[in-house]
Amino acid sequence: xxxxxxxxxxxxxxxxxxxxxxxxxxxxxxxxxxxxxxxxxxxxxxxxxxxxxxxxxxxxxxxxxxxxxxxxxxxxxxxxxxxxxxxxxxxxxxxxxxxxxxxxxxxxxxxxxxxxxxxxxxxxxxxxxxxxxxxxxxxxxxxxxxxxxxxxxxxxxxxxxxxxxxxxxxxxxxxxxxxxxxxxxxxxxxxxxxx
Numbered sequence: 607x608x609x610x611x612x613x614x615x616x617x618x619x620x621x622x623x624x625x626x627x628x629x630x631x632x633x634x635x636x637x638x639x640x641x642x643x644x645x646x647x648x649x650x651x652x653x654x655x656x657x658x659x660x661x662x663x664x665x666x667x668x669x670x671x672x673x674x675x676x677x678x679x680x681x682x683x684x685x686x687x688x689x690x691x692x693x694x695x696x697x698x699x700x701x702x703x704x705x706x707x708x709x710x711x712x713x714x715x716x717x718x719x720x721x722x723x724x725x726x727x728x729x730x731x732x733x734x735x736x737x738x739x740x741x742x743x744x745x746x747x748x749x750x751x752x753x754x755x756x757x758x759x760x761x762x763x764x765x766x767x768x769x770x771x772x773x774x775x776x777x778x779x780x781x782x783x784x785x786x787x788x789x790x791x792x793x794x795x796x797x798x799x800x801x
Contacts (some may be wrong), residue, residue, distance in 0.1 A: 631712075688701050720767040721745065721759070724783035731759070750780045 635654055643660060644653035671677035688698045717733045731745040738744060738760045745766070748756035769776070 716770055718771050719745065719775060720763055720769055721747065721765060722767070730780060731761075731766075732776075734758075748780055751783045753777065753780050 616789045635650075638654045638657045639650040641653075641657050647656060668677075672681050676681045719731050719733060720728045721731050722728050729747055731747040734744045734746055736744040741763075742760040743763050743766055744758050745761055746756055747759055750756075755792050
């Protein structure tokens with residue numbers, strides 16, 4: 607019976623993320639193909655291609671515009687206006703930070719490290735590439751399995767332990783609440799005998 611449960615669980619681990627990904631792709635395709643921008647085009651694939659091309663062109667044009675004095679002024683005004691709306695401010699700033707993080711290509715933003723917290727517990731954290739005024743490293747310690755929440759901590763660099771993990775390995779462990787971790791040889795148990 608336990609073997610059957612393990613097989614079902616393994617199948618779910620493979621199929622559920624795959625089905626969710628396929629559903630997300632299908633939804634995005636339908637959304638892009640259904641935009642009124644491409645009503646005159648019959649072929650759904652061509653509609654999606656045109657929509658994506660227009661989006662890329664719009665992104666490039668807005669990017670060029672923000673490098674001008676007027677564009678920078680408009681961008682600043684937009685930031686100020688959105689930051690005055692209580693709930694929208696949180697979503698807007700989080701989205702902006704996420705995009706800046708991805709676009710910046712800074713490898714420090716994606717490097718997993720270990721930090722030792724209370725009572726000797728080690729936790730997975732990620733470098734942000736920032737430092738506090740007193741020179742401490744600013745790290746993000748995500749919660750598991752919801753990695754979109756967590757703690758921003760300032761740690762002395764001497765207390766940050768580098769790991770040989772990739773981002774994917776660290777994220778897999780966090781998202782699976784430790785169950786998706788790659789098996790590694792177990793260390794010998796700590797001795798409890800008195801000296």
